[in-house]
Amino acid sequence: MVLTQSPPNRPLRADARRNREAIVTAADDLFRTEGLALQMDEVAQRAGLGVGTVYRHFPTKEALTAELVQHRLETVITRAESAMETDASAAAIRAFIHSMARMMGEDLGLRETFQVQSTADAKREECAYYNCELHDRKYALVRKAQAAGIVRSDLAVEDFDALMCGMGQSILAGGNPELMADVLLVGMRVPAGDTAGCAAGADEGVGAGASADRAAAAADVAAALL
């Protein structure tokens, strides 16, 4: 999670700062297409620098990819927060998940970010990819959606993570992103939104009490199955 800086904190030399940016930019491009399989040599080459320089800024490959992962996660969570700030509605969630799917369709790094993150969450300690603050913000978001009664309440935050991760894999495996997103939304029981293009044709006209009934039924089922 932390990088290189020899004495306590001297500002980077101008050229070094420029080079560091070039490295991150190059790595980010490669992360988009190659995912975690990106190679340090390629990063250096694309940045127009030697490998040694890359290692001067990021002591290991993991340190570099951790930065890329954190950056994507930060972006995603911030997007989600602003999407749900004004209204934590079904429509907002649908729009967000669909945009996520679309982005995942063209960014392998983003798909792998969710995978890395959900396995990192399990370990916590000693993991370059783990960031507590982001985890808390993510947690708050899921809770918010559940509190609003939009997402089925028997989903733990870890399950939500896992589902996002699965959606990414589905898209990687060639599934149509829009369709994959829709299956996820219907599966999480997000009611059809009221804005354009996001309806899904299920559960309309169900009374207010039905949601609670359904959660109870699901709990029973889970108990029976496990």
Add this chain to the structure above:
Amino acid sequence: MVLTQSPPNRPLRADARRNREAIVTAADDLFRTEGLALQMDEVAQRAGLGVGTVYRHFPTKEALTAELVQHRLETVITRAESAMETDASAAAIRAFIHSMARMMGEDLGLRETFQVQSTADAKREECAYYNCELHDRKYALVRKAQAAGIVRSDLAVEDFDALMCGMGQSILAGGNPELMADVLLVGMRVPAGDTAGCAAGADEGVGAGASADRAAAAADVAAALL
């Protein structure tokens, strides 16, 4: 897809046949826990043989893993066929998907089988993991479920593959297998089954015509989204 046999087709020597079985057994065990990351040295060691012997039977690691993948796929498809032979009902599908999720929960190789398979399907030619006959049988199964009006009809076979693959990833990422299966089923609009333990608390008491309406609505939605 094919193995080693020097002259046209002489039967294997007794010890060689025994050893081959030992190799496959050992590899299968490792595949369950390590997935495609299994190592040839470990396979040899667990089988109580030298690496050279493993390579005598399987010229490359890919040849070995292809056999494991094919075997799992064969098993899965046969299970699905027999599950849907007697009744292609929602209950049968629910039970099948749930059992799949449960198995995936304890078999990394099975999860990776779906991943490998769905990426292999895309390539077809030149891929050790690709098997046409199995693909056709899988295709028939999905069509059958759709013809019975149980699974939303705007799902292509490739999408179904991708979703199974995603479910595997979700489980790998730590999601509760039963829950992941249920989300998938609800997302695919499989109505709650009428047999024990497979209900999910959605859409009960809906009239017979609703299923068709739902499919039509889904088609509209898909058209709007794509």
Add this chain to the structure above:
DNA sequence: GCGGAAACGGAACTCAACTTCCGTTTCTCA
């Protein structure tokens, strides 16, 4: 039992990553 083909074993080789090392170049500050 014997001869030759088949099969075995495992040390050594290969190859493709990541990482280190150190001589050279560039910047910054007085």
Add this chain to the structure above:
DNA sequence: TGAGAAACGGAAGTTGAGTTCCGTTTCCGC
């Protein structure tokens, strides 16, 4: 502008997997 610290470059080192090679052992038909 000159000294010294900081940064750079890229060849060489390391590591960890898959794969090959060939001397030795085991089987099997005569």
